[in-house]
C-alpha cells in the first residue's frame with residue numbers, strides 16, 4: 001500500500017461511531033432509542049504512533065516508539081528518524097503531517113533488511129541480561145540456563161547485543177532484499193506494540209511489588225527498633241535493631257552481588273573458551289557497519305539510562321564512548 005492510500009484509509013478509520021439504545025419507561029416511546037455519535041479522541045501523537053513500526057529499537061533517540069511519536073507531535077523531533085520504518089515510513093508520516101517527503105536521517109541508522117537475534121547456545125552463560133534488555137519479551141530462558149530468541153517475536157532492534165557479556169548474540173538478516181515496511185507487516189507491528197505494552201505493565205507491577213516489600217521491611221525494622229528501645233533497661237543503651245539485620249537483606253546489595261558473580265563467571269568462561277579456541281565467533285569478523293550499529297545501540301542505551309552500571313563495568317563494554 002503506498003503512503004497516500006495508507007493515509008486516506010487511516011483517516012477513514014479515524015471516526016468511530018457508537019450506538020447506544022436507551023430503554024426507560026418514563027421516556028416517551030418516540031425518543032426511547034437515541035443514537036450517539038462520538039468522534040475518536042485520538043491525539044496526533046497516537047495517530048503518529050500508529051504509523052511507526054513498533055520495533056521499540058530506540059534508534060530514533062527516544063526510549064520507545066510512543067515517546068518518539070509524542071516528540072514529533074510536540075515539534076521536538078523530526079519525522080525522518082526511524083530507520084526500521086525506512087523511506088516508506090517517512091512518507092507515511094509526511095502524508096499524515098501534511099509535510100514534504102524527505103530522506104531518512106541516516107545519523108539514526110540506515111534502512112536495512114530486517115534481522116533477528118540468534119543466540120549461540122554453546123556460549124550463553126544464562127546471565128539474563130539480554131532478557132532484561134529485550135523490549136518485547138522475545139527472549140526466553142532462566143538464570144544460569146541457556147537462553148534463546150523466539151524468532152517470530154524478535155523485532156530486530158539490536159538492543160540485546162550490547163549487554164551480552166560473552167558476545168554470543170548475532171543479528172542475522174532474514175528478509176533478503178526487502179527493507180523497511182516491505183520487510184515488516186502491520187500485523188507484526190501491532191503484535192510488537194501489544195507485547196511492549198504488556199512488558200511495561202509487568203515491569204510496573206514488579207516495581208510496585210518491590211517497593212511494597214521494601215516499605216514492609218522498613219516498617220518491620222522501625223517496629224523492631226521501637227520494641228528494642230522500649231525493652232531496654234534504664235541506664236543501658238537500647239539494642240540497635242538494625243545491627244541484627246543481616247547485610248544480605250539489602251535487595252540492592254544482593255542484586256549487585258548476583259550480577260557481579262555472573263559477570264565474573266562470564267569472564268572466566270570466556271577466557272577458558274578462548275584458550276580452547278572456542279570463543280565467541282560472531283565478534284571475530286563483524287563488519288565495520290555492524291560494529292558501528294552495535295556501538296550506537298550501546299551509546300544510545302547509556303544516554304537513555306537503559307544501561308546499568310553492571311554493563312558499563314564489563315571490561316569489553318565499559319570503555320566505549322557514550
Ligand code: SF4
Nearest residue numbers: 134154155157158160
Ligand atoms: S531478541 Fe534482541 S533484537 Fe530481538 S527484539 Fe529482543 S532485544 Fe530486540
Ligand code: SF4
Nearest residue numbers: 124125127128130164
Ligand atoms: S546476555 Fe548473552 S550470555 Fe546472557 S543470557 Fe543473554 S545470550 Fe546468554
